Amino acid sequence: MENQIIKVEGMTCGHCKSSVEGALNKLDGVDSATVSLEDNQVAVQYDASKVSNDALNDAIEDQGYDVVK
Ligand code: 9UX
Numbered sequence: 001m002e003n004q005i006i007k008v009e010g011m012t013c014g015h016c017k018s019s020v021e022g023a024l025n026k027l028d029g030v031d032s033a034t035v036s037l038e039d040n041q042v043a044v045q046y047d048a049s050k051v052s053n054d055a056l057n058d059a060i061e062d063q064g065y066d067v068v069k
Helices: 014-025 053-062
Strands: 002-009 030-036 041-046
Touching: 002 053, 014 030, 014 041, 014 053, 041 053
Parallel strands: none
Antiparallel strands: 002 041, 030 041
């Protein structure tokens, strides 16, 4: 299991938090996703053999937020 912190721009309210966490948790291979609005980031625990970094970023961007790369 890998742990990764992804920096994300544009998450400001609780619904943003829910959208991003929900989109990530829906992916096969994601164990947990926790957004910190204060830190503009999401902590993701995932199985790298099942889900790629790009897939994580795409799921976040599909919700309308910008991943800081
Ligand atoms: Mo809240 Mo987030 O009204 O894009 S859902 S700011």
